[in-house]
Amino acid sequence: MSQPRPILLKGGRLLCPASGTDETGDLLLERGSIAALGGELEAPAEAEIIDCTDKWVAPGLIDLHVHLREPGQEYKEDIASGTAAAAAGGFTAVCSMPNTEPVNDSAAVTEMILERARKAGSCRVYPVGAITPGLKGKALSQMAELKDAGCVAVSDDGHPVSDSRLLRRAMEYASGFNLPVICHSEELSLSAGGAMHEGPMATALGLPGIPAEAEVAAVERDLTLAGLTGARVHIAHISCAGSVAALKRAQEAGWAVSGETAPHYLALCDQDVGNYDTHRKMNPPLRSAADREAVRQALASGVIEALATDHAPHSVLEKELEFGFAAFGVTGLETALGIMLELVNEHLLKPLAMIDRMSAAPARLLGLPGGSLAAGGPADVVVIDPKAIWYVDPVNMRSKSANTAFAGRRMPGRAVLTVCGGKVTFRLEA
Ligand code: DOR
Ligand code: ZN
Numbered sequence: 494m495s496q497p498r499p500i501l502l503k504g505g506r507l508l509c510p511a512s513g514t515d516e517t518g519d520l521l522l523e524r525g526s527i528a529a530l531g532g533e534l535e536a537p538a539e540a541e542i543i544d545c546t547d548k549w550v551a552p553g554l555i556d557l558h559v560h561l562r563e564p565g566q567e568y569k570e571d572i573a574s575g576t577a578a579a580a581a582g583g584f585t586a587v588c589s590m591p592n593t594e595p596v597n598d599s600a601a602v603t604e605m606i607l608e609r610a611r612k613a614g615s616c617r618v619y620p621v622g623a624i625t626p627g628l629k630g631k632a633l634s635q636m637a638e639l640k641d642a643g644c645v646a647v648s649d650d651g652h653p654v655s656d657s658r659l660l661r662r663a664m665e666y667a668s669g670f671n672l673p674v675i676c677h678s679e680e681l682s683l684s685a686g687g688a689m690h691e692g693p694m695a696t697a698l699g700l701p702g703i704p705a706e707a708e709v710a711a712v713e714r715d716l717t718l719a720g721l722t723g724a725r726v727h728i729a730h731i732s733c734a735g736s737v738a739a740l741k742r743a744q745e746a747g748w749a750v751s752g753e754t755a756p757h758y759l760a761l762c763d764q765d766v767g768n769y770d771t772h773r774k775m776n777p778p779l780r781s782a783a784d785r786e787a788v789r790q791a792l793a794s795g796v797i798e799a800l801a802t803d804h805a806p807h808s809v810l811e812k813e814l815e816f817g818f819a820a821f822g823v824t825g826l827e828t829a830l831g832i833m834l835e836l837v838n839e840h841l842l843k844p845l846a847m848i849d850r851m852s853a854a855p856a857r858l859l860g861l862p863g864g865s866l867a868a869g870g871p872a873d874v875v876v877i878d879p880k881a882i883w884y885v886d887p888v889n890m891r892s893k894s895a896n897t898a899f900a901g902r903r904m905p906g907r908a909v910l911t912v913c914g915g916k917v918t919f920r921l922e923a
Pocket of ligand 1: 560592650651677775776777805821823
């Protein structure tokens with residue numbers, strides 16, 4: 494394969510949370526790697542020189558939690574469209590959840606995903622394998638096989654393992670292969686039948702509720718089992734104050750636990766379901782304004798270490814329905830950075846902390862390459878214009894699905910260039 498042309502990113506604000514770098518300078522990408530950073534750099538004659546004045550130059554964003562829908566539901570998304578959406582959102586790597594059809598519970602499915610991702614070429618894809626075959630919660634998957642094939646973690650996302658004894662065994666087993674366990678923490682006996690967060694808004698709309706306790710009770714159980722087993726446990730899509738408090742306690746106990754939240758829990762709350770908008774329906778649901786504030790503070794303090802989109806594309810067939818019948822899930826790859834820039838503008842996060850939550854922390858949590866601008870690392874980089882105002886139009890998304898929760902929203906900035914492995918995977922047309 495031919496090497497991409499060297500790229501010199503000139504005069505940007507270099508943001509590397511791993512080293513604490515936040516200074517103006519150049520970044521040189523050569524032969525798929527970061528060749529040098531800082532100060533004024535000489536470019537090789539054949540290099541493309543890109544002026545990054547007033548732009549941020551950061552390690553490519555890494556999303557721990559996306560649904561690429563391939564194999565099996567390519568009418569919603571496929572690996573090519575999902576990774577193109579990722580690149581347009583500034584991401585250079587995504588972790589793909591196993592609730593495909595068939596479920597990713599085997600080397601065959603993992604290898605197929607990796608092969609398609611290599612062909613699509615828009616970003617790195619790290620498959621996450623199922624904890625139980627078919628996500629049925631009955632037995633343990635062949636985790637050695639999944640790891641050998643390329644899975645970076647195991648998860649029950651979308652279909653929680655209700656049997657605590659089985660989950661304990663899963664954590665013990667996964668530890669043996671150094672595979673983190675990503676928990677979708679939901680007590681199904683409490684959430685069953687619900688459509689939105691249980692509270693006054695659900696009552697007013699006449700919709701069946703999902704209490705925050707359905708999440709908190711499961712988070713408590715999952716963290717308790719992390720303490721018992723010593724396993725690396727990561728809590729997916731944290732949406733409420735009770736889960737934050739539980740995670741903080743478990744961290745103080747010294748357990749190997751971490752958590753993520755998603756942009757919609759930072760920017761919206763149950764009031765925003767307002768007009769029975771099915772693009773505001775996801776699982777876990779949008780919580781109270783107080784929960785949103787707790788989640789925002791936890792992301793700022795680092796109790797919640799990572800931002801992940803839970804990009805969950807669904808077609809109009811699943812979304813243009815009565816609220817109760819619509820599918821859970823919203824897209825996120827193309828809007829996540831804009832929502833995080835809002836938090837920067839509100840002084841909740843410094844730019845360096847934003848890049849930590851979206852790149853360095855995800856890399857650290859799953860031991861993935863990237864997440865840093867250090868010389869010698871992969872040339873996975875995003876250039877961000879923090880002042881490029883745009884408005885979300887579902888029609889203009891790279892994703893095959895238009896189920897964004899942020900249609901019409903003003904975004905304060907965006908990715909203007911994404912480079913993965915030294916190759917330009919997205920460039921905003923001027
Ligand atoms: O809203 C959600 N959508 N939550 C999940 O846990 C699964 C996901 C999906 O796959 O659509
Ligand atoms: Zn998910």
